[in-house]
Amino acid sequence: MKREQPQSFNTISVKERLIIPRQVMPEQDPLLRSGNFLEVNLGLSAEQAVIEAQRCIECKSPSCMDGCPVSIKIPDFIQLICNKDFLGAADKIKEDSSLPAVCGRVCPQETQCEEVCVVGKRFEPVAIGRLERFVADYAMLHSNGSPVTPDKPQPSGQKVAIVGSGPAGLAAASDLIKEGHEVTVFEALHEFGGVLVYGIPEFRLPKKILRQEVANLEAMGVKFVKNFIVGRSMTIQELMEEEGYDAMFLGLGAGLPRFMNIPGENLNGVYSANEFLTRSNLMRAYEFPEWDTPLYRAKHAIIVGGGNTAMDAVRTAKRLGAEEASIVYRRSEEEMPARNEEIHHAKEEGVKFMNLVNPIEFIGDEQGSVVAAKCLRMKLGEPDESGRRRPVPMEGSEFTMDIDMVVIAVGNGSNPLISQTTPAIKTNKWGNIIADEDGRTSMEGVFAGGDIVSGGATVILAMGAGRKSAIAINEYLKTKVWSVV
Amino acid sequence: MSLKQQIDSMNMNEIVDLCIDQEQQAIHLYTMARDQAKDEHAAIKFQELVDMETAHKVALQKFELENYLDLPPADLKVTDYLMEPVFNENLSTQEILILAAKREDKTAKMYQDLANHFTSDKKLNTFFQMMADEELRHKHNLETEYEKEFLQEG
Numbered sequence: 001m002k003r004e005q006p007q008s009f010n011t012i013s014v015k016e017r018l019i020i021p022r023q024v025m026p027e028q029d030p031l032l033r034s035g036n037f038l039e040v041n042l043g044l045s046a047e048q049a050v051i052e053a054q055r056c057i058e059c060k061s062p063s064c065m066d067g068c069p070v071s072i073k074i075p076d077f078i079q080l081i082c083n084k085d086f087l088g089a090a091d092k093i094k095e096d097s098s099l100p101a102v103c104g105r106v107c108p109q110e111t112q113c114e115e116v117c118v119v120g121k122r123f124e125p126v127a128i129g130r131l132e133r134f135v136a137d138y139a140m141l142h143s144n145g146s147p148v149t150p151d152k153p154q155p156s157g158q159k160v161a162i163v164g165s166g167p168a169g170l171a172a173a174s175d176l177i178k179e180g181h182e183v184t185v186f187e188a189l190h191e192f193g194g195v196l197v198y199g200i201p202e203f204r205l206p207k208k209i210l211r212q213e214v215a216n217l218e219a220m221g222v223k224f225v226k227n228f229i230v231g232r233s234m235t236i237q238e239l240m241e242e243e244g245y246d247a248m249f250l251g252l253g254a255g256l257p258r259f260m261n262i263p264g265e266n267l268n269g270v271y272s273a274n275e276f277l278t279r280s281n282l283m284r285a286y287e288f289p290e291w292d293t294p295l296y297r298a299k300h301a302i303i304v305g306g307g308n309t310a311m312d313a314v315r316t317a318k319r320l321g322a323e324e325a326s327i328v329y330r331r332s333e334e335e336m337p338a339r340n341e342e343i344h345h346a347k348e349e350g351v352k353f354m355n356l357v358n359p360i361e362f363i364g365d366e367q368g369s370v371v372a373a374k375c376l377r378m379k380l381g382e383p384d385e386s387g388r389r390r391p392v393p394m395e396g397s398e399f400t401m402d403i404d405m406v407v408i409a410v411g412n413g414s415n416p417l418i419s420q421t422t423p424a425i426k427t428n429k430w431g432n433i434i435a436d437e438d439g440r441t442s443m444e445g446v447f448a449g450g451d452i453v454s455g456g457a458t459v460i461l462a463m464g465a466g467r468k469s470a471i472a473i474n475e476y477l478k479t480k481v482w483s484v485v
Numbered sequence: 486m487s488l489k490q491q492i493d494s495m496n497m498n499e500i501v502d503l504c505i506d507q508e509q510q511a512i513h514l515y516t517m518a519r520d521q522a523k524d525e526h527a528a529i530k531f532q533e534l535v536d537m538e539t540a541h542k543v544a545l546q547k548f549e550l551e552n553y554l555d556l557p558p559a560d561l562k563v564t565d566y567l568m569e570p571v572f573n574e575n576l577s578t579q580e581i582l583i584l585a586a587k588r589e590d591k592t593a594k595m596y597q598d599l600a601n602h603f604t605s606d607k608k609l610n611t612f613f614q615m616m617a618d619e620e621l622r623h624k625h626n627l628e629t630e631y632e633k634e635f636l637q638e639g
Contacts, residue, residue, distance in 0.1 A: 310638070336638075431526075
């Protein structure tokens with residue numbers, strides 16, 4: 001189907017638009033922010049947003065939407081910004097995304113919508129993510145705390161359980177409630193948001209943003225149940241058979257930390273990124289002793305890994321007072337999976353990067369606390385399957401450095417609880433749930449999506465999976481036809 | 486008597502039989518592990534290892550060593566510094582990969598050692614070098630799988 005061209009509110013010629021510089025996001029000063037947990041990016045002003053929106057050249061065949069996993073109508077909402085209709089722009093985004101304020105902050109736009117922006121072929125791409133964030137924040141600010149919700153649909157009489165309140169679960173819940181189903185989200189932790197709340201620090205995604213998004217869903221009628229571990233509190237079968245759920249969506253995420261399996265990983269002071277970030281983000285260890293969760297304040301913390309989780313952990317360690325906080329990464333900066341913005345911010349905040357270095361042992365003192373890391377220097381060899389050049393150890397390059405804290409951020413696996421308690425749901429050899437492209441699992445009525453199926457990925461991909469499953473769940477509830485996975 | 490001394494007194498067929506025996510030990514070990522594994526996917530992984538070693542054993546029996554003439558890929562050394570898990574029925578896929586890669590490494594080193602010992606005997610030297618290369622090839626495949634899944638560097 002051919003897409004209709006949005007109404008243009010941009011009166012500037014294309015030639016003039018192309019010379020408008022990309023608007024710079026105001027930020028907290030690096031020196032100041034490395035000592036607090038307040039948000040780093042401060043958001044575009046309304047004037048900046050309009051100028052940035054005017055950079056869009058209104059392509060006849062816009063590729064930006066193809067780069068968005070949930071196909072937000074990017075050209076449409078940008079034109080509404082040009083017209084200063086910020087609430088209209090927010091509504092336009094909400095048609096396809098239930099978490100715009102979140103995605104505007106944490107989505108890797110540079111590898112998605114902005115990567116394929118036509119302006120970006122010759123100039124810097126339109127800052128789509130910053131515009132998304134601006135309108136989402138604007139809408140929140142101007143709703144006076146009372147969420148704007150669509151009219152309630154006719155009840156369908158069908159009950160859907162969503163397991164996990166991360167991005168996949170919230171996106172699925174948002175779409176299913178609009179269909180009139182009774183939707184309940186079950187969360188194992190004491191706060192909603194999944195990885196968005198336990199994994200992403202306050203300085204990147206303030207909790208109040210997420211709480212507002214959850215409040216929006218609650219206002220739409222979604223029920224939220226916390227401290228409820230599906231597989232322990234009740235099994236999937238019990239929920240379906242005893243509680244009468246007609247369908248279920250599993251959006252459990254990949255929350256099982258992986259370790260390196262090198263000597264010394266069980267010493268005191270060696271954390272998984274999951275534990276470290278959960279203590280800080282969810283349990284507010286950075287406000288100890290006001291909040292009752294301790295977290296070691298290191299002199300020299302090293303964080304092993306090169307992804308966004310590693311960046312979050314190292315910047316958290318710095319903010320917690322580490323005199324020195326270093327990334328230890330076995331490849332070079334070019335191969336780092338972390339967003340460029342996060343690497344840039346970390347450097348500004350004084351984080352040291354030890355690239356082409358790999359720990360091979362952690363050494364402890366008599367009390368069993370880590371005091372040193374034995375490492376090897378690496379060199380880059382031929383590219384591997386991911387296309388990144390593979391690190392190879394350099395002979396005789398071993399060295400030891402004094403440290404007093406380690407955070408391992410080399411990736412996450414799937415929690416085995418569901419596969420252990422519900423054998424009818426098939427998993428692959430890595431423990432991920434096997435599901436078809438619409439999220440159908442091997443158990444009738446049970447769908448799954450997000451990291452629990454794909455392994456660790458991005459927030460927006462998880463949301464896309466949640467939305468796709470919501471369509472399939474809706475179809476299943478109407479027809480009760482089930483195709484076996 | 487050391488392995489090298491044993492081999493000094495063997496003919497080529499006896500040496501090949503000795504290598505087949507090495508493969509058979511590996512097959513036995515992985516079969517046992519497969520049967521004991523509590524996790525279905527761990528059992529599948531062990532079966533893959535059984536298949537890999539069986540193919541190697543069959544090639545040795547047929548003396549189809551021309552299949553192994555290609556130089557092995559670089560030794561990634563991904564698992565060299567990792568702790569070796571102890572065999573048990575609850576091994577995870579991550580532990581199985583470490584265990585198997587370390588085993589291949591040890592066997593490769595043994596064959597390489599033998600190749601170095603028999604430098605003056607061209608036939609034996611080539612044979613052991615090919616065996617060492619093949620074990621390194623196995624190790625490379627296991628480490629590639631390990632790297633892809635367990636070193637995502639998030």
